[in-house]
Amino acid sequence: MGVDIKIEHLTKSFGKQLIWGDVSLTVPAGEICVMLGPSGTGKSVLLKTLIGLLKPDEGSVIIEGTDLVSCSEKDLYEIRKLFGVLFQDGAMFGSMNLYDNVAFPLREHTKKSESQIRDIVMEKMDLVGLIGAEDKLPGEISGGMRKRAGLARALVLDPEIVLFDEPDSGLDPVRTAFLNQLIVDLNAQIDATFLIVTHDINTSRTVPDNIGLLYHKHLAMFGPREMLLSSEEPVVRQFLNAQRVGPIGMSEEKDADQLAAEKDMDLPPLPPIPLQLEPSNGIPRRSQRPPGEWCRTNGVTPPPGSFLPDSVLAGGVKA
Ligand SMILES: Nc1ncnc2c1ncn2[C@@H]1O[C@H](COP(=O)(O)OP(=O)(O)OP(=O)(O)O)[C@@H](O)[C@H]1O
Numbered sequence: 270m271g272v273d274i275k276i277e278h279l280t281k282s283f284g285k286q287l288i289w290g291d292v293s294l295t296v297p298a299g300e301i302c303v304m305l306g307p308s309g310t311g312k313s314v315l316l317k318t319l320i321g322l323l324k325p326d327e328g329s330v331i332i333e334g335t336d337l338v339s340c341s342e343k344d345l346y347e348i349r350k351l352f353g354v355l356f357q358d359g360a361m362f363g364s365m366n367l368y369d370n371v372a373f374p375l376r377e378h379t380k381k382s383e384s385q386i387r388d389i390v391m392e393k394m395d396l397v398g399l400i401g402a403e404d405k406l407p408g409e410i411s412g413g414m415r416k417r418a419g420l421a422r423a424l425v426l427d428p429e430i431v432l433f434d435e436p437d438s439g440l441d442p443v444r445t446a447f448l449n450q451l452i453v454d455l456n457a458q459i460d461a462t463f464l465i466v467t468h469d470i471n472t473s474r475t476v477p478d479n480i481g482l483l484y485h486k487h488l489a490m491f492g493p494r495e496m497l498l499s500s501e502e503p504v505v506r507q508f509l510n511a512q513r514v515g516p517i518g519m520s521e522e523k524d525a526d527q528l529a530a531e532k533d534m535d536l537p538p539l540p541p542i543p544l545q546l547e548p549s550n551g552i553p554r555r556s557q558r559p560p561g562e563w564c565r566t567n568g569v570t571p572p573p574g575s576f577l578p579d580s581v582l583a584g585g586v587k588a
């Protein structure tokens with residue numbers, strides 16, 4: 270069914286270095302959220318905090334009524350079973366073939382027989398399009414296949430929440446497009462809550478229901494996709510549209526001189542908000558809302574050309 274993750278006033282430092290402070294947001298059950306932020310803003314640290322691998326200094330992470338920051342080790346162990354995690358590099362065991370890698374969590378965490386395990390592993394391998402590659406070692410396959418194998422492994426315990434740390438890094442644009450479609454299809458099919466950390470602007474603009482942006486040691490904004498894609502807030506606008514003009518510099522913030530020099534520059538207009546990527550398996554998203562609904566309800570005029578089908582944007586004939 271998917272469960273929500275309630276993050277309240279979360280603060281994390283390493284020694285004297287504050288990573289982020291007072292982060293509060295709710296990742297809604299069954300929806301897809303994307304978390305963005307410049308390199309080093311603590312996105313991976315946030316994911317690790319959400320599964321209890323790192324302890325925050327303050328705040329709480331509430332899942333099904335339990336705060337995993339303050340709960341017992343035993344409760345944390347139980348809550349962790351709700352999670353599937355796709356690590357950045359797939360985190361496969363190099364000496365095990367894909368079948369054994371995907372079967373690993375089942376052998377570790379359940380008492381299932383090998384024949385039950387086989388059914389589950391093959392079902393998940395099928396889901397990510399890896400049937401036939403069971404005997405391959407991780408070193409023998411492409412990066413895209415490793416990501417999909419990592420995804421199959423993240424799904425074997427039927428997670429309620431799936432965390433993805435840069436699922437698309439190192440993938441070519443076509444493989445990224447396929448992976449994005451797979452993520453949207455899986456979300457519709459298994460009905461779990463998805464939180465994706467990515468640097469890919471196209472992914473961020475089309476895949477999620479909600480977007481968050483970590484910047485300068487805090488959560489700059491979190492909300493529905495249309496809210497962030499129509500936002501004039503300088504940091505959000507700059508990041509989501511991959512622009513150089515704005516407060517974000519090559520290494521964190523720009524200095525006052527640079528910003529003053531940009532003051533009179535015309536900002537390029539906001540690009541149209543694209544349609545959300547729809548599941549290809551005929552199952553609607555749990556959170557499916559009509560395009561433009563958030564803008565209409567909130568009295569926001571979306572940028573011209575928003576919510577047009579790709580065929581129209583490409584100059585083709587309207588379907
Ligand atoms: N275990 C740790 N001990 C000390 N510092 C850490 C630890 N883990 C992360 N950090 C620091 O926390 C900061 C945020 O790291 P993190 O990996 O979360 O960034 P990120 O936003 O995921 O970056 P990227 O987009 O490059 O993956 C970095 O300055 C990093 O050095």
Ligand SMILES: [Mg+2]
Nearest residue numbers: 312313314434
């Ligand atoms: Mg990271």
